[in-house]
């Protein structure tokens with residue numbers, strides 16, 4: 267029985283995430299399970315596995331195992347990344363686990379640093395030492411272990427470090443609970459937090475004010491939004507997720523998107539299926555393929571770009587409605603119709619190559 271429980275927990279560990287069915291196919295003895303069994307979040311099997319991953323120690327143990335395996339497999343990280351420097355601010359993407367990104371945002375005047383979703387504490391600590399920075403705060407987007415798993419170890423090393431997140435999610439070591447549009451500061455770095463439920467009940471995203479460093483705003487989107495994709499709706503309806511995505515869409519087009527995972531290639535392949543005639547997407551895909559051939563990070567994109575090709579931000583577009591063969595009912599509210607569109611895009615994405 268414990269083996270079965272471990273298997274179930276394993277099945278949800280890539281929970282951003284779209285990797286459940288893919289993971290199932292990789293696990294011994296699971297090839298007979300149809301992709302559709304795990305592809306929809308409302309299936310009973312999925313709900314059991316998800317509960318084990320998020321609410322029991324099995325999830326944590328599996329995260330630890332995945333961390334160990336990823337460190338062995340990718341001693342230099344799964345992708346090569348490049349820091350971006352504005353006047354007095356440095357954003358450093360850190361490749362962790364098999365496809366996650368954590369981030370350090372450093373006020374280069376004071377050398378105070380903020381870590382976003384530091385799931386591998388050793389990797390984050392190495393980067394902090396390399397940059398000569400002091401960890402002042404952790405911004406946690408949500409409770410899933412591949413985003414929050416390093417909080418405890420880092421809090422031990424940096425005892426005064428504040429840990430921010432939403433109290434609805436069970437964030438390890440949370441010291442400062444945030445609500446929608448709360449602001450926080452570390453040195454000269456100014457952030458605003460937005461409550462964006464849907465992937466989890468307490469998911470938050472964080473926007474670094476560009477004025478902190480005379481650059482563009484930077485969005486750290488966790489598992490709400492990826493390059494050309496969005497997170498799965500584990501703990502919210504399509505309407506809830508749509509409201510969260512609309513929050514993102516309301517931000518400046520020049521905002522840089524720093525997502526929680528490297529999913530760009532898969533996401534753009536799927537985007538081509540639901541919206542075949544999109545030249546902007548084609549061009550981005552060609553660039554992403556080249557980047558990934560060299561194992562280079564594909565972030566950041568901008569929100570302006572995302573609105574051009576990310577189907578999850580295009581539920582208002584007629585081309586997408588036609589491609590999905592969806593029509594608005596005569597008396598149907600616009601937001602209700604867009605929720606249906608989002609649900610259908612998400613459903614198709616869940617089934618697309620099992621990711």
Ligand SMILES: [Zn+2]
Nearest residue numbers: 281282410489
């Ligand atoms: Zn997640």
